[in-house]
Amino acid sequence: MGERRAADTAARPLQEKITEDRMEETLYYITDYSDEIVPCDCRLQSWADWLSRPDENWDRAAPAVDGETFRASSLTILGDVQVEWIDGAWTAVDPIPAGTDAFFRRHARGAKGWDPDFAGPTLLDATDCIEPDEGPLWFACTRDNPDIILTYRAAGPVLEVASAN
Numbered sequence: 001m002g003e004r005r006a007a008d009t010a011a012r013p014l015q016e017k018i019t020e021d022r023m024e025e026t027l028y029y030i031t032d033y034s035d036e037i038v039p040c041d042c043r044l045q046s047w048a049d050w051l052s053r054p055d056e057n058w059d060r061a062a063p064a065v066d067g068e069t070f071r072a073s074s075l076t077i078l079g080d081v082q083v084e085w086i087d088g089a090w091t092a093v094d095p096i097p098a099g100t101d102a103f104f105r106r107h108a109r110g111a112k113g114w115d116p117d118f119a120g121p122t123l124l125d126a127t128d129c130i131e132p133d134e135g136p137l138w139f140a141c142t143r144d145n146p147d148i149i150l151t152y153r154a155a156g157p158v159l160e161v162a163s164a165n
Contacts, residue, residue: 024076028159030150031071033058036116047150048157066154071164074145080106083123083137090127090137100141105130109138 027042039058040050051064064070078097083090103126105118120126126139147164 024078026074026076026145028072028074028148028150028161031073034073044150044159044161048152048159051152051159052154052157064152064154064157066152068152070150070152072148072150074148075102076143076145078141078143080110080138080140082109083127083135083139085132085135090123090130090135092123093136096123097141099143101144102142103139104142106138106140111138114140 025043028044028047029038029042030047033039039055040046051068051070053063054060078100081092081094081096084093085091086093102121103119103123104114104116105126106114118126118130120128123139127137130137149162149164151160151162153160
């Protein structure tokens with residue numbers, strides 16, 4: 001699941017310095033349509049819009065049917081942090097948000113996407129191949145959520161979220 005989430009170039013952030021304009025955000029990954037790439041922005045409305053029409057590139061000959069369900073995973077972006085090379089190690093310069101269980105390197109400060117090659121459960125893991133002269137860096141701090149079921153509703157269209165348990 002971490003590879004799938006890290007690959008989302010439209011939405012997954014990681015940075016140790018929380019920016020004031022960024023709030024917590026949950027991203028969704030429909031199991032059958034998430035791999036190293038995803039067909040749309042990973043927000044609920046983007047998925048609902050994408051499911052409302054066929055997409056031959058993803059072997060979807062017809063729109064989703066009202067009431068159709070999809071297994072999915074999700075993660076919450078808790079904030080971004082700035083990371084700098086300090087005393088021989090990559091170090092967060094501000095507090096890491098509570099509940100963070102993964103870090104994804106952002107392409108730039110304030111960016112929405114991230115680089116899947118620089119991700120990990122700790123900053124040490126996420127920065128292990130980064131040279132000291134590449135900083136400062138920004139990482140999205142994320143939390144994995146329990147698996148869910150999304151139910152497609154054609155009126156709207158919208159997706160309803162329910163626990164997979």
